[in-house]
Amino acid sequence: MWNILISLLVFLVLGSSLGALLGWAAKVFAVQGDPRVDEITDLLPGGQCGQCGEAGCKQAAEAMVAGRLTAECCPPGGRALAHSIAKILGVSLGESKDTGPLVAYIDESQCSGCTRCFKACPFDAIIGTNKQMHTVIASVCTGCGLCEKACPQDCLSMIPVSSSATSWQWPNPRVA
Incomplete structure (x- = not known):
């Protein structure tokens, strides 16, 4: 009976200390991301079609914020999406003609x-x-x-x- 209680107490202390250590490490080593990436990702269609040259919409949003892609890089989104992304990024769009959907x-x-x-x-x-x-x-x-x-x-x-x-x-x- 005492062996079970001692084992339970050891695992409880061990689990609590490891949890506290992980919580501390998450705060100390946290990497702050650009909130514009999440905002642009929410606007993108989410089809992961790759038309922009990136593997997915999250990677495309990161590339747009970093300046590697333009706001007009998503063909399925069209001109309206490009205007919304340009507004978030604070850039102006080129004079490309919108062919429509x-x-x-x-x-x-x-x-x-x-x-x-x-x-x-x-x-x-x-x-x-x-x-x-x-x-x-x-x-x-x-x-x-x-x-x-x-x-x-x-x-x-x-x-x-x-x-x-x-x-x-x-x-x-x-x-x-």
Whole structure:
């Protein structure tokens, strides 16, 4: 009986002292990060598509804050996202022309069903099966273009989203 109590007391003291040591080390060796990185990461789409040249959106945000990437580096985010990021970073945007939102289009007569396009899509916007025709769910597609690069038949293209009565929106005001 006493052996169990002594063992329990030893583990309790050992656990408490190691916990206190880890708590002290976390405060002493803490690395302060730039809060703008988290703010920009929250704005990015989070698809980890790699269109900006970075492995993921967190790495892209870190590169933007460090000045290695511009605020306009995220194609799926578009011009509105670039304006928001530029405002956070305190920089101005270039005069590049905004093509508007794009969506992938599959020429179904050319599609062989190789499955490379929907494997490349990080947003699961392409449906289909092996050796069958594929199609794009336009409402899910972000226009990142990864599927277009992956298609060996060149049956995929990025087309501008056309306005209809259900998709039309007021144009954004000019940002000065």
